[in-house]
Amino acid sequence: MAPTQHMPTSAYRLLLRNGITFRDVAKAVPYLTDLGIDSLSISSAFDTADAGSGRRSFDPTRLDEQAGGEPGFALLDNSLRAAGIPLIIDINPNQTPAKHSNKWWFSVLEWGPKSPFASYFDIDWRKTLAIPALERPLIEEIEAGNITIKFDSATNTIGLTYPEGFVPLAPGSYATALGDLSDALADAFRDLAAAAKPEAAEDFRLGLGKAYHDAPIASRLRLAGHLNGMLQDRAARDDLLAQQHWKLIAESDIPAALNYRHSYDSAISVGIDMGEPAAFSDFHRVAIDLLENSAVSGFRVNQIDGLGNPDNYLEELRRLAGDSAYIVTDKILLAGEEHTPHWPVQGTAGYEFISAVANVLVDHAKLDEMDRLYGQSIGNVDDNHFHYRHAKSAILHKKFGAELRELGDLLLAAATKKGKGMAVRQAISAAIAEMPVFRTYSSPKHKPDYASIFQAGRVEWKTASPELVQAFDRRFQQLSAAVMAQAVEESYRYDRGPLAVDDMTLRMATADDPVGAFHRQMANKAAAAPHGMVATSFSYATKFGEDARMRLLALSEAPSLWAENLSDWRSRHADSIIRMENKPAPGPETEWLIYQTLMAIWPATLHLDDQAGLDTLENTLSQFIIRAGREARKEAFWTEINKPYEQALTRYVQNLFHDRSFLADFAEKTRPFRVAGAINSFSQTVLKTTTPGIPLVHIGSESWDLALSNVVAPIDLEPSALRDRLRYVNDSPLSNLLSDWHSGAIKQRILGKHLELRRRERSLFLEGSYTPLEVSGPMADHVIAFARSKGKRHCIVAVPRLPFDAVSKYQDPFMPLPDWQNTALAIPDRLTGIEMRNVITDASITTRAKLKVANLMRDFSTVTLVSK
Numbered sequence: 001m002a003p004t005q006h007m008p009t010s011a012y013r014l015l016l017r018n019g020i021t022f023r024d025v026a027k028a029v030p031y032l033t034d035l036g037i038d039s040l041s042i043s044s045a046f047d048t049a050d051a052g053s054g055r056r057s058f059d060p061t062r063l064d065e066q067a068g069g070e071p072g073f074a075l076l077d078n079s080l081r082a083a084g085i086p087l088i089i090d091i092n093p094n095q096t097p098a099k100h101s102n103k104w105w106f107s108v109l110e111w112g113p114k115s116p117f118a119s120y121f122d123i124d125w126r127k128t129l130a131i132p133a134l135e136r137p138l139i140e141e142i143e144a145g146n147i148t149i150k151f152d153s154a155t156n157t158i159g160l161t162y163p164e165g166f167v168p169l170a171p172g173s174y175a176t177a178l179g180d181l182s183d184a185l186a187d188a189f190r191d192l193a194a195a196a197k198p199e200a201a202e203d204f205r206l207g208l209g210k211a212y213h214d215a216p217i218a219s220r221l222r223l224a225g226h227l228n229g230m231l232q233d234r235a236a237r238d239d240l241l242a243q244q245h246w247k248l249i250a251e252s253d254i255p256a257a258l259n260y261r262h263s264y265d266s267a268i269s270v271g272i273d274m275g276e277p278a279a280f281s282d283f284h285r286v287a288i289d290l291l292e293n294s295a296v297s298g299f300r301v302n303q304i305d306g307l308g309n310p311d312n313y314l315e316e317l318r319r320l321a322g323d324s325a326y327i328v329t330d331k332i333l334l335a336g337e338e339h340t341p342h343w344p345v346q347g348t349a350g351y352e353f354i355s356a357v358a359n360v361l362v363d364h365a366k367l368d369e370m371d372r373l374y375g376q377s378i379g380n381v382d383d384n385h386f387h388y389r390h391a392k393s394a395i396l397h398k399k400f401g402a403e404l405r406e407l408g409d410l411l412l413a414a415a416t417k418k419g420k421g422m423a424v425r426q427a428i429s430a431a432i433a434e435m436p437v438f439r440t441y442s443s444p445k446h447k448p449d450y451a452s453i454f455q456a457g458r459v460e461w462k463t464a465s466p467e468l469v470q471a472f473d474r475r476f477q478q479l480s481a482a483v484m485a486q487a488v489e490e491s492y493r494y495d496r497g498p499l500a501v502d503d504m505t506l507r508m509a510t511a512d513d514p515v516g517a518f519h520r521q522m523a524n525k526a527a528a529a530p531h532g533m534v535a536t537s538f539s540y541a542t543k544f545g546e547d548a549r550m551r552l553l554a555l556s557e558a559p560s561l562w563a564e565n566l567s568d569w570r571s572r573h574a575d576s577i578i579r580m581e582n583k584p585a586p587g588p589e590t591e592w593l594i595y596q597t598l599m600a601i602w603p604a605t606l607h608l609d610d611q612a613g614l615d616t617l618e619n620t621l622s623q624f625i626i627r628a629g630r631e632a633r634k635e636a637f638w639t640e641i642n643k644p645y646e647q648a649l650t651r652y653v654q655n656l657f658h659d660r661s662f663l664a665d666f667a668e669k670t671r672p673f674r675v676a677g678a679i680n681s682f683s684q685t686v687l688k689t690t691t692p693g694i695p696l697v698h699i700g701s702e703s704w705d706l707a708l709s710n711v712v713a714p715i716d717l718e719p720s721a722l723r724d725r726l727r728y729v730n731d732s733p734l735s736n737l738l739s740d741w742h743s744g745a746i747k748q749r750i751l752g753k754h755l756e757l758r759r760r761e762r763s764l765f766l767e768g769s770y771t772p773l774e775v776s777g778p779m780a781d782h783v784i785a786f787a788r789s790k791g792k793r794h795c796i797v798a799v800p801r802l803p804f805d806a807v808s809k810y811q812d813p814f815m816p817l818p819d820w821q822n823t824a825l826a827i828p829d830r831l832t833g834i835e836m837r838n839v840i841t842d843a844s845i846t847t848r849a850k851l852k853v854a855n856l857m858r859d860f861s862t863v864t865l866v867s868k
Helices: 022-035 069-083 103-114 138-143 171-178 184-195 198-214 217-232 234-242 251-257 277-293 310-321 352-361 364-378 384-399 401-413 421-434 450-457 466-489 514-528 546-555 559-572 588-601 611-632 643-658 660-690 719-731 734-739 745-760 762-767
Strands: 011-015 040-043 046-052 055-063 087-091 095-097 129-134 148-152 157-162 165-168 246-250 266-271 296-301 326-329 415-417 533-535 578-580 583-585 694-698 769-772 783-790 793-800 824-826 835-838 844-846 850-852 863-867
Touching: 011 022, 022 040, 022 069, 022 719, 022 745, 055 069, 055 277, 069 087, 087 277, 095 103, 103 129, 103 165, 103 198, 129 165, 129 251, 148 217, 171 184, 171 217, 171 234, 184 198, 184 217, 217 234, 246 251, 251 384, 251 401, 277 296, 277 310, 296 310, 310 326, 352 514, 352 533, 352 546, 352 660, 364 559, 364 588, 384 401, 384 421, 384 466, 401 415, 401 421, 401 450, 401 466, 421 450, 421 466, 514 769, 514 783, 546 588, 546 660, 559 588, 559 660, 578 643, 583 643, 588 611, 588 643, 588 660, 611 643, 643 660, 660 745, 660 783, 660 793, 694 745, 719 745, 734 745, 745 762, 745 863, 762 783, 762 793
Parallel strands: 011 040, 011 694, 040 087, 087 296, 129 246, 296 326, 533 694
Antiparallel strands: 046 055, 055 095, 095 266, 148 157, 157 165, 578 583, 769 783, 783 793, 793 863, 824 850, 835 844, 835 863
């Protein structure tokens, strides 16, 4: 692929949420420059709408008004241009809000299949468009005053209002809605509606608005009274509703009645058909305009797996954006998947690196012991693969029942020998539940065995219908991706064993040679996608901040110690557990999750006399555990929220924080895991910034990132505070930062030094080779080492792994040198005799055939040497 106009060497990522505006980001640009960042990635620059469960869907036709709209974006654009920092923006071609504020969806509600935008969406028009708007039967909602019929002056249409939105009446039904109302305003409305055409809908609405605002107030009041009365007249109301292109349904009816493809489990987002040329063109019009006329230099494509044909989509996007645009997808690689070689993109958003680092830093030799101790602690252990299937099957039937039925209907329509619908759906469900990946295009070995579906469903495929074959395959792929995404994000993520580490592929690693497996992954990335991103922070598939995750990995190194401590803490608080329907609340699995989460997020600077800090931590832990219970859907039985159970969880956490002697004991006994976790974090930061790919720095992760992805935390973008902190990081001696490691400043020093190195050595890190280095000696298994080379420029990297035993006796994260005296790196001949500089310490060294790790790590635990 041709090089981009500006290939980033690093990127800083933030979400325009929780009050963050374009103006706020613009003020932080000088800080990003000083930090060493040379590109910015934001989500989303476009107007967003709540899609439920904390998700957002966005309108690609306009910039985010809450973030400052066009004036705010212009301010950010000016700041980025002045600093020479390009902008990468998110686009989500898989879905858009299913709300009346979306002008395309509004048109579909108003005109049905005749709307100019009807073909933009994946809607089954064999049925009336179902709108999930009710919590109870329609008559009860009307009696409660939650539904009205009115003329809406914001949209200039007559329609129904309900608590979460508005739906316009079909113009053809205006005569029924107006009934026997007779005055100049009503007559004008009838005439305009009778002449209305879908291709001139805007003129129709403008005419309605003019007639309404020109009418005397008496006429407007008569109209309002008439429409209110119609709502109470059951026969008139039913006649009017029967003429609409939509019908209101309860949320409980979604699995049976919904007839449009939606995003994940959110019915208030609707899938877009990117195979429709007009939809593709309109969706990308503003984004491409920004690419051509602003600091925007590329796109991150979200929910790529949800598209009908990702290959065709990306080819068309590349054609439209040009070779100079930087494009990555949010594709998450699972079960040994590799980068899709024919996609015309730079690579992925980098989330496969999360599992790569977890796999190389976890102690595989002790995972079986941890599983055994976990089983003893909770009383039973479900087979991981069983729950993986169970979670997907439950999600499929509870959240995507309509899509499953449609898929079964497609198969039956294309069959010469017809089976029973139930058997067909069961066969499809089983195939989707068994798939270990999101969808199959990237790995032929995972191609779904449609033959088994046919056999189980007792149908025969009709080869004479290629259109139906293609339609079935496309919808099967989209549905399997949506179900896997939901399983990863929610239920499966919280119920996969004692670590609850939020990478799905931990158990799929090469346990007998994790370092070799890591090197192979990095070499593959260097060959296949050297300019794809490298991420260690949040995706929808993670629950823990990047440094909290590093602490969790340390648990694998001392499972007996952790289990012993946890047993004591559980016994100490046994009186806090209550019985609900003959079950403990919280259950033993949840107790384990509570304590390990508390260890993972315990602030490094927290003191027990800091009541405000303890209150914040208690609230954060409570929110996380409640959300975990909802998403795991165990005590909620995959349906409703269980309030009594959640109250029991909250009380349990409250009791922990009221027990000061427990908190003191907990802080002391978890210290070794937190210290080892800090060493892991140093290693992770260096690996992210020196391996192939573009390192992505999530906002706030410059320092300790102990956040939880399902708990909203405040973000400080105050420019003076950011720059003061950076000045302290840059001006302080390394020894001072090590002594002050609790503050996280030392991590920011590591990050900043390596970002600066990447900017200075662009070709080395963007194009350089990746060579694993052999390590010899008694601690060889505790080192990851490699070299990057480009021409005469070289970089040698070595970081520790499995540090718990070495550092557990100490208060600070440094590597005791006596343990490393006889461990050394083997340096290839081509890299010997080179004078190099240590990026962190600035010390000079001339390379030899053997470099002792103890000498390299004398002043700091990680080593990055660059040729002078």
